[in-house]
Amino acid sequence: xxxxxxxxxxxxxxxxxxxxxxxxxxxxxxxxxxxxxxxxxxxxxxxxxxxxxxxxxxxxxxxxxxxxxxxxxxxxxxxxxxxxxxxxxxxxxxxxxxxxxxxxxxxxxxxxxxxxxxxxxxxxxxxxxxxxxxxxxxxxxxxxxxxxxxxxxxxxxxxxxxxxxxxxxxxxxxxxxxxxxxxxxxxxxxxxxxxxxxxxxxxxxxxxxxxxxxxxxxxxxxxxxxxxxxxxxxxxxxxxxxxxxxxxxxxxxxxxxxxxxxxxxxxxxxxxxxxxxxxxxxxxxxxxxxxxxxxxxxxxxxxxxxxxxxxxxxxxxxxxxxxxxxxxxxxxxxxxxxxxxxxxxxxxxxxxxxxxxxxxxxxxxxxxxxxxxxxxxxxxx
Amino acid sequence: xxxxxxxxxxxxxxxxxxxxxxxxxxxxxxxxxxxxxxxxxxxxxxxxxxxxxxxxxxxxxxxxxxxxxxxxxxxxxxxxxxxxxxxxxxxxxxxxxxxxxxxxxxxxxxxxxxxxxxxxxxxxxxxxxxxxxxxxxxxxxxxxxxxxxxxxxxxxxxxxxxxxxxxxxxxxxxxxxxxxxxxxxxxxxxxxxxxxxxxxxxxxxxxxxxxxxxxxxxxxxxxxxxxxxxxxxxxxxxxxxxxxxxxxxxxxxxxxxxxxxxxxxxxxxxxxxxxxxxxxxxxxxxxxxxxxxxxxxxxxxxxxxxxxxxxxxxxxxxxxxxxxxxxxxxxxxxxxxxxxxxxxxxxxxxxxxxxxxxxxxxxxxxxxxxxxxxxxxxxxxxxxxx
Numbered sequence: 151x152x153x154x155x156x157x158x159x160x161x162x163x164x165x166x167x168x169x170x171x172x173x174x175x176x177x178x179x180x181x182x183x184x185x186x187x188x189x190x191x192x193x194x195x196x197x198x199x200x201x202x203x204x205x206x207x208x209x210x211x212x213x214x215x216x217x218x219x220x221x222x223x224x225x226x227x228x229x230x231x232x233x234x235x236x237x238x239x240x241x242x243x244x245x246x247x248x249x250x251x252x253x254x255x256x257x258x259x260x261x262x263x264x265x266x267x268x269x270x271x272x273x274x275x276x277x278x279x280x281x282x283x284x285x286x287x288x289x290x291x292x293x294x295x296x297x298x299x300x301x302x303x304x305x306x307x308x309x310x311x312x313x314x315x316x317x318x319x320x321x322x323x324x325x326x327x328x329x330x331x332x333x334x335x336x337x338x339x340x341x342x343x344x345x346x347x348x349x350x351x352x353x354x355x356x357x358x359x360x361x362x363x364x365x366x367x368x369x370x371x372x373x374x375x376x377x378x379x380x381x382x383x384x385x386x387x388x389x390x391x392x393x394x395x396x397x398x399x400x401x402x403x404x405x406x407x408x409x410x411x412x413x414x415x416x417x418x419x420x421x422x423x424x425x426x427x428x429x430x431x432x433x434x435x436x437x438x439x440x441x442x443x444x445x446x447x448x449x450x451x452x453x454x455x456x457x458x459x460x461x462x463x464x465x466x467x468x469x470x471x472x473x474x475x476x477x478x479x480x481x482x483x484x485x486x487x488x489x490x491x492x493x494x495x496x497x498x499x500x501x502x503x504x505x506x507x508x509x510x511x512x513x514x515x516x517x518x519x520x521x522x523x524x525x526x527x528x529x530x531x
Numbered sequence: 532x533x534x535x536x537x538x539x540x541x542x543x544x545x546x547x548x549x550x551x552x553x554x555x556x557x558x559x560x561x562x563x564x565x566x567x568x569x570x571x572x573x574x575x576x577x578x579x580x581x582x583x584x585x586x587x588x589x590x591x592x593x594x595x596x597x598x599x600x601x602x603x604x605x606x607x608x609x610x611x612x613x614x615x616x617x618x619x620x621x622x623x624x625x626x627x628x629x630x631x632x633x634x635x636x637x638x639x640x641x642x643x644x645x646x647x648x649x650x651x652x653x654x655x656x657x658x659x660x661x662x663x664x665x666x667x668x669x670x671x672x673x674x675x676x677x678x679x680x681x682x683x684x685x686x687x688x689x690x691x692x693x694x695x696x697x698x699x700x701x702x703x704x705x706x707x708x709x710x711x712x713x714x715x716x717x718x719x720x721x722x723x724x725x726x727x728x729x730x731x732x733x734x735x736x737x738x739x740x741x742x743x744x745x746x747x748x749x750x751x752x753x754x755x756x757x758x759x760x761x762x763x764x765x766x767x768x769x770x771x772x773x774x775x776x777x778x779x780x781x782x783x784x785x786x787x788x789x790x791x792x793x794x795x796x797x798x799x800x801x802x803x804x805x806x807x808x809x810x811x812x813x814x815x816x817x818x819x820x821x822x823x824x825x826x827x828x829x830x831x832x833x834x835x836x837x838x839x840x841x842x843x844x845x846x847x848x849x850x851x852x853x854x855x856x857x858x859x860x861x862x863x864x865x866x867x868x869x870x871x872x873x874x875x876x877x878x879x880x881x882x883x884x885x886x887x888x889x890x891x892x893x894x895x896x897x898x899x900x901x902x903x904x905x906x907x908x909x910x911x912x913x914x915x916x917x
Contacts, residue, residue, distance in 0.1 A: 167806050174799035181795045210700055211633045211646060212871060213598060246595060249780050309599040311592065381701070383635070393643050397873075399865035404570075408563055412796055415559040419803030422552040426810040482784065 153447075157454050164427065168459065171423040175463025175506065176470070178416035179499050183471035185405040185412075186495045191486045192402075196395040198329055199387035202361040203263070206354040206371055207390075209381040212238075215350035216380055224354055227370050229363045234259035235351035237338060241305030241314060243295070250291055251333040252305060254341045263355055267325050274299075274320035282340060286320035288331030290479060290487075305334075310341055310349070327488030332481065355387070413502055420463075421510035424456050428514030435518050436526025449519040456511025457504075464503030468496050534822065534831050539839040542811065553807045554847040557895055560796045561851025561888045566858055567789035568887065569878040574865070575775070575782060577876035580715035582771035584747045585617075586659060589740040589757060592764045596777070596869035597631040602737045604628075606763050613756065615749045616742050619658045624742070627656040630729045631738035633872035634699045634721070637689040646872040647684055648720040649699065651728030659743045663717060668693035668708025671723055677707040683718035683862065683875035685709050697721075700731045716774065716867065719874045741770060777869045797895055804899025808840050812907045819907050820915035833908035840900020841893055848892025852885050 161168050206224065208214035215237075225233045236255035243250070257279055261270065270278075270286065278284045287297065297303060297318055304315045316336050324331050341349045358367060368384040375382045385393075435448060468491070474480070476490045543550045582588070589610055594600035610616075611626035619625050630651035635644040654673065657663055671677035678697065685691045696703040704723065712718055725737065744753060754767040812819070822832060859880040867874040 164809075167809065170802040170806055174802040177795050177799045181792065185792070209635065211635050213633060240599065242595065247779060247783075306593060308593065308595045311594075389643075396643060397646075397866040397871075399863060408567075408792055411559050411563050412792075412799075415556045415796060416799050418552045418556040418559075419799060419806070422549055422556075422803060423806045426549060426806065430810070430814070485784070 153451060153454075157451060157458065160427070160431075160451075160455055161458060167423055167427070171420055172459050172463045172466070174416050174419045175460055175503070176467035178412050179464050179467030179503065180471050181412050181467075182409050182502065183468050183491050183495055183499055184475075185409045186498065187471070187475065187489060187491050188486065189402045189405050190492050190495060191489045192395050192398070194488060195486070196392035197388060198326055199391040200267075200361075201364065201386050201388055202358045203387040204356040204358060204364060204367060204371075204384055205387050205390040206356060206382050206384045207352070209372075209383040212352070214380065215352060216354065216382065218350055220351070220354060220375070220380075220382075223374065224356060224371065227356075227367060227374070229359050229367045229370075230356045231359045232259065232263060232357035233354055234263045235338070235354045236260060236335075237341065237349065237352040239305075239310065239334075239336075239341075240308045241334070242308060243303065243305050248295070251330060253333065253335050254338045255335050256338045257335075260335070260355075263357055267329055269323040269325060270320050278319040281317065281319055282337060283315065283317055284319035285316035285334055285336035286322055287318055287334045289321050289323050290331035290481065291334065292318070292321050293479075294332070310345060312344070314340070324487070327490070330487040332487065356384075413506070417506055417509055420456070420460065420506055421513070424452070424459075424510045424514050427455075428452065428518060431518075432521070432526050435521055436523045439521070439523035439526065445519040449515045452515035452518050453507070453511045456515070457507040460503045460507035460510065461500075464500055464506075468499045472496065534827055534835040536838065539835060539842060542815065542839065543843060546811070549807055549810070550843060553804055554843055554850060556800045556803045557844045557847025557892050558850035558854060560793060560800045560895070561848050561892050562854040563796060564789070564793040564891055565852065565855035565880060565884055565888045566878070567785070567793060568884045569855070569858060569880045570863070571782065571785040571789055572881065572884060573863075573876045573879035574778075574785060574874075576879055577714060577716050577719075577874060578777055579771070579775040580662070580713050581717055581774040582769070583661065583743075584750075584769060584771045585744050586770035587742050587744060587750060587753055587757075588768050588770045588773050589742070589763075589765050590738075590768065592766050594766070597629075597739050598633070598870045600631075600738045602628065602740055602765065604735065604737070606765070607737055607740050609760070609763065610740050610742060610757065613742070613753060615744055615753045615756075617745045619655055623655060625655050625659050626740060626742040627653040627659045628725060628737040628740045629653070629656070630725050631870070632728075633870055636697070636699055639687055639689050639691070645687065646866075647688065648867075648870055648872045649678075649728065650717075650720050650722050651725035652722055653725055656722070656741070659741050660712070660717065662712045662715060664711050666709045666711045668706070671707045673724060674727070675724075676702060676704050676727065678704045678721050678723040679708045679710050680706055681718035681720050681722075682709050682711045683714075684720070684873065687864070687873070687875065700728075702731065714877065714879075716874055716876075719864075719867075719872070719876075778867060781865070781868055793891075797891070801895050801899045804840060804844065804895065805903065807843075808836065808900050808903035809906070811839070812836065812903045815907075816910065816915050819910050820912050823910065823912045824916065829908040832910075833904045836904030836907045837897065837900045840904065841896035844892045844896025844899065845889070847895075848889045851892065852888055855888070856880060856885075 208216055221233055224230060234256050236253045239252040239254050241252040278286050299318055301318050302315050304313050307314055358364060364386050371384045372382055472491045480489050481487050590600040591602060607628035611624045616624045616626060632649050633646040634649045636647050638645045666682050671679050680691050690697045691706060693706055693708055695706045697706055750769055757763060757765055757767040858878045860877050862875055862877045864873050864875040
């Protein structure tokens with residue numbers, strides 16, 4: 151620590167260079183944390199959803215309805231505690247760019263099924279259940295469009311033709327941040343009124359008595375409907391969500407390879423700046439050696455300087471990412487609910503900073519340590 | 532008078548490691564920039580190439596995708612009778628009422644099922660969609676359980692080789708051939724005969740009707756006729772515009788990513804260039820003073836250093852292009868969110884994108900070189916030469 155003033159003096163000699171280098175390290179780690187968080191948030195999204203719930207969908211493809219008559223038959227399967235169902239509505243609010251998820255669900259059983267995942271005030275819940283044209287929306291969605299409780303909103307149906315007006319009677323919060331707060335849920339019966347000949351449940355949700363029986367229940371359900379006109383495909387809710395995540399394609403590969411390129415590019419910037427500094431100080435190294443600084447100490451001084459730049463940049467970059475995303479409620483238009491920089495990402499970022507310090511400081515530090523005093527003093531820039 | 536370029540070149544070569552690091556830093560940024568644009572462009576072109584301006588796609592009123600549309604048999608017949616529709620070699624109108632369903636299919640690599648668009652088309656479809664060519668095997672035969680598979684998706688599905696039997700919708704289908712369509716989204720689809728697929732898929736109605744016009748100029752007239760017909764209740768869209776307008780959100784995300792990522796990387800690279808150039812100016816104080824004493828104008832010194840920085844970045848730019856070029860044609864896949872199904876497409880590097888990369892590198896060079904160059908130009912001669 152005795153030598154800290156010397157290190158500090160070296161750092162502040164070229165203030166601009168130190169600041170620019172630290173800033174590029176900070177930018178790189180900010181970007182790294184952002185890209186990495188896309189991957190971790192998607193992974194968290196794949197883990198959301200309970201192992202004790204199962205989704206029954208059409209084996210042909212998700213766009214097919216399942217007959218309403220399946221409700222009673224599913225409820226009778228041993229191990230099934232409760233059944234609810236829902237439909238993808240795919241409504242458009244004003245402009246297709248304002249995309250958010252909208253579902254028609256059998257309100258009472260649906261809310262019961264997701265009671266522990268959705269926080270909905272009891273009075274709002276009661277009003278929603280009572281009113282035919284009511285809907286509930288996620289807090290984040292409400293804030294995004296500046297809606298308020300009791301407001302009427304009109305969605306244009308893309309699958310179910312026509313304009314649909316709903317009154318917002320409830321605002322829910324998600325207990326798990328990875329559970330989307332960008333969704334709108336309304337009464338299935340409302341669609342049934344307009345399209346009684348056509349609409350049927352898009353998927354059923356089963357509550358299991360015991361999660362360990364998931365595979366038996368899935369096998370029982372699928373074999374029951376195997377030879378019918380509408381065979382089913384049953385899996386846990388978690389697997390169902392994970393399936394959606396893989397639909398994006400190989401996101402983690404893309405993000406990781408870009409992240410590597412970013413880190414490598416900034417390594418070049420940092421190493422270059424350390425080398426520039428070292429070259430300018432060749433004479434000084436000679437003087438320090440003449441007055442008795444050991445090789446090891448000189449090595450340490452250069453490494454310490456590189457570490458301060460790399461770690462300072464890391465603290466700024468990672469700190470900014472952590473402070474920016476979660477509090478601002480960033481969710482990439484609802485595609486990445488609960489977007490947050492995880493502790494694992496922060497640790498990985500710090501690891502990269504350490505590597506950056508080692509890699510950028512090593513060459514100049516070694517050459518400073520190896521330089522003979524005579525040669526250094528003779529050196530002319 | 533201008534300072535000769537050779538001076539800059541020699542100066543750069545005197546500091547080979549530092550120059551190379553700066554150039555490689557710029558190269559990486561440009562390579563990522565090109566890769567991101569090639570990804571966005573490849574996805575966009577797969578959609579744009581799908582449609583033809585000569586074709587009209589008719590959907591149910593209000594439907595925003597083929598998936599959510601529905602058109603009855605009677606209405607499809609009314610549309611096919613329009614006089615503006617071109618006729619095929621057999622004298623029949625070029626109209627293809629189509630069934631459109633994404634099916635869950637087993638991927639070649641194992642893992643969870645992929646959703647793949649299955650399109651039931653009429654015999655006229657190959658004259659309506661003129662970019663569709665059989666790449667291997669033959670067309671499906673009328674009245675048989677046969678399908679053809681798009682070349683982009685064929686390698687990703689199990690049991691998809693010509694002559695195999697692929698199972699979906701509770702039946703086995705003979706794979707009669709593979710088809711290509713110039714890199715369009717059709718290459719990610721399975722095609723069969725509409726009359727075969729309709730009853731087992733979504734019941735007695737089509738999803739869309741694609742018709743070929745006698746001339747692209749007739750579009751407005753046909754659109755008016757179709758949309759004014761009270762029996763039909765449809766929206767008529769120019770096919771090329773319909774497909775290229777799809778997946779706006781996903782394309783927005785891709786473009787945002789390209790700008791966000793490369794923007795931040797570029798700032799880092801510019802900082803690196805600024806450092807390098809300042810160090811260059813500082814170590815060449817004496818030289819600059821000599822140049823100024825010899826009578827070179829400060830303006831020339833500014834230009835010279837700016838040129839040096841730009842040249843360095845330009846080398847990086849070209850290097851970046853070289854690094855990024857091999858990704859051209861690499862096939863990747865994502866989901867076409869308007870049909871919830873897999874779409875395979877290739878990274879597409881165009882000359883335009885390469886040029887953008889080069890321009891981007893020049894911008895980085897100018898930004899990184901300007902302030903150091905200005906310092907060099909404003910250097911007080913007497914002080915510097917001491």
